[in-house]
Amino acid sequence: xxxxxxxxxxxxxxxxxxxxxxxxxxxxxxxxxxxxxxxxxxxxxxxxxxxxxxxxxxxxxxxxxxxxxxxxxxxxxxxxxxxxxxxxxxxxxxxxxxxxxxxxxxxxxxxxxxxxxxxxxxxxxxxxxxxxxxxxxxxxxxxxxxxxxxxxxxxxxxxxxxxxxxxxxxxxxxxxxxxxxxxxxxxxxxxxxxxxxxxxxxxxxxxxxxxxxxxxxxxxxxxx
Amino acid sequence: xxxxxxxxxxxxxxxxxxxxxxxxxxxxxxxxxxxxxxxxxxxxxxxxxxxxxxxxxxxxxxxxxxxxxxxxxxxxxxxxxxxxxxxxxxxxxxxxxxxxxxxxxxxxxxxxxxxxxxxxxxxxxxxxxxxxxxxxxxxxxxxxxxxxxxxxxxxxxxxxxxxxxxxxxxxxxxxxxxxxxxxxxxxxxxxxxxxxxxxxxxxxxxxxxxxxxxxxxxxxxxxx
Numbered sequence: 001x002x003x004x005x006x007x008x009x010x011x012x013x014x015x016x017x018x019x020x021x022x023x024x025x026x027x028x029x030x031x032x033x034x035x036x037x038x039x040x041x042x043x044x045x046x047x048x049x050x051x052x053x054x055x056x057x058x059x060x061x062x063x064x065x066x067x068x069x070x071x072x073x074x075x076x077x078x079x080x081x082x083x084x085x086x087x088x089x090x091x092x093x094x095x096x097x098x099x100x101x102x103x104x105x106x107x108x109x110x111x112x113x114x115x116x117x118x119x120x121x122x123x124x125x126x127x128x129x130x131x132x133x134x135x136x137x138x139x140x141x142x143x144x145x146x147x148x149x150x151x152x153x154x155x156x157x158x159x160x161x162x163x164x165x166x167x168x169x170x171x172x173x174x175x176x177x178x179x180x181x182x183x184x185x186x187x188x189x190x191x192x193x194x195x196x197x198x199x200x201x202x203x204x205x206x207x208x209x210x211x212x213x214x215x216x217x218x219x220x221x222x223x224x
Numbered sequence: 225x226x227x228x229x230x231x232x233x234x235x236x237x238x239x240x241x242x243x244x245x246x247x248x249x250x251x252x253x254x255x256x257x258x259x260x261x262x263x264x265x266x267x268x269x270x271x272x273x274x275x276x277x278x279x280x281x282x283x284x285x286x287x288x289x290x291x292x293x294x295x296x297x298x299x300x301x302x303x304x305x306x307x308x309x310x311x312x313x314x315x316x317x318x319x320x321x322x323x324x325x326x327x328x329x330x331x332x333x334x335x336x337x338x339x340x341x342x343x344x345x346x347x348x349x350x351x352x353x354x355x356x357x358x359x360x361x362x363x364x365x366x367x368x369x370x371x372x373x374x375x376x377x378x379x380x381x382x383x384x385x386x387x388x389x390x391x392x393x394x395x396x397x398x399x400x401x402x403x404x405x406x407x408x409x410x411x412x413x414x415x416x417x418x419x420x421x422x423x424x425x426x427x428x429x430x431x432x433x434x435x436x437x438x439x440x441x442x443x444x445x446x447x448x
Contacts, residue, residue, distance in 0.1 A: 058290050058291075060286075060287055060290050061285075061287050062284075062285075063285050064333065066282050066283075067282075067330075067337045097332075097333040097334075097336035097374070098336055098373055099333075100373070101329045101373045102330060102333060105322055106326060108321075108322040109291050109321040109325075109326060110290075110291045132374055132378040133372075133374075135372070137372050138369065138373050144365050144368070148361050149356060149357045150321070150356060153356065
């Protein structure tokens with residue numbers, strides 16, 4: 001069984017890939033070079049894909065900056081030192097418009113070429129930091145659409161499934177699952193705004209959520 | 225009212241843009257540089273956007289070749305001289321996997337940034353040449369998904385509509401509508417496999433469908 005696995009190089013997508021591998025899938029890992037300020041995560045994605053035995057790893061170059069408007073791709077400051085409890089209120093400036101829709105669309109294209117039935121994405125509804133495209137109802141609607149968009153769907157050959165094994169987990173739950181699955185946490189990268197040498201800032205939403213997850217899981221983060 | 229209008233530079237998308245303009249929309253035209261062998265259509269898109277008074281025109285560069293597998297982006301030969309009646313049987317080699325899903329996802333991203341409520345796409349179910357992502361049921365499923373994917377949808381501010389004014393028209397009907405709307409047909413480009421100097425091949429599916437449409441509409445094609 002083949003699966004396309006979206007892989008940012010962060011903790012969540014690495015755990016998601018490890019989960020898909022344990023389920024027995026031949027995994028085709030897909031990353032995006034979308035002009036993100038944290039391009040160091042693409043190096044992390046390559047290392048994680050190799051360490052977890054992905055059958056292939058591709059990086060698709062897309063230009064989301066053509067539409068502007070996000071702290072992850074623009075010159076807006078990434079917020080620092082926010083209270084973790086308030087992160088899920090409202091939609092943060094780090095939101096990239098329609099990002100998961102675009103990423104899943106590319107995954108769908110590759111799945112169609114590979115004749116893969118499954119697409120794995122490490123979205124998380126609990127610690128989703130206010131992103132609309134991390135919610136279960138979005139994922140279900142995407143799956144319905146995907147089955148109408150493709151040759152396999154039209155011809156009734158393959159039912160495309162969008163798999164979200166982390167969707168109901170807390171960050172601590174993801175760390176626990178990743179520990180069970182032997183995810184090489186030290187190879188992952190989560191920071192939105194790393195220093196030029198790749199060191200994490202420790203203060204952006206992503207760093208703070210990660211730190212709390214490891215702390216609550218009672219696991220030492222090798223990147224901290 | 226703002227709308228994002230997908231614009232390939234061909235007859236259909238030009239007519240679709242002219243329709244959106246007549247409906248009173250401020251139109252933001254979006255084209256894609258996806259490694260297509262017929263890149264001359266991007267010049268056509270620029271000319272058409274300017275002639276029809278688009279408020280802006282952007283070309284997003286994306287790399288669909290990373291997944292391979294289409295005569296429009298690979299080195300597979302574009303089929304020539306096919307019988308028009310047989311084109312809608314099966315899915316042709318010129319099919320690009322998940323192309324409209326990807327294009328609409330980018331349109332959705334720009335719509336979100338612009339706070340536009342409408343996305344126009346010139347798909348056509350009748351002469352759709354076997355592409356699954358040109359069917360009404362696909363468009364409806366995409367619209368449902370789009371309204372769950374976006375900030376505006378989550379906050380209940382904007383209902384995103386995917387508008388397909390050409391979906392039920394024959395190619396002749398599109399030529400008639402385009403004539404009424406004053407579409408500058410001479411600026412459009414439809415050929416899948418043009419000569420290096422931009423002249424059309426006259427024998428690919430797209431050329432043959434276009435020729436038949438003009439003939440049946442009793443209109444002279446300035447590009448023929």
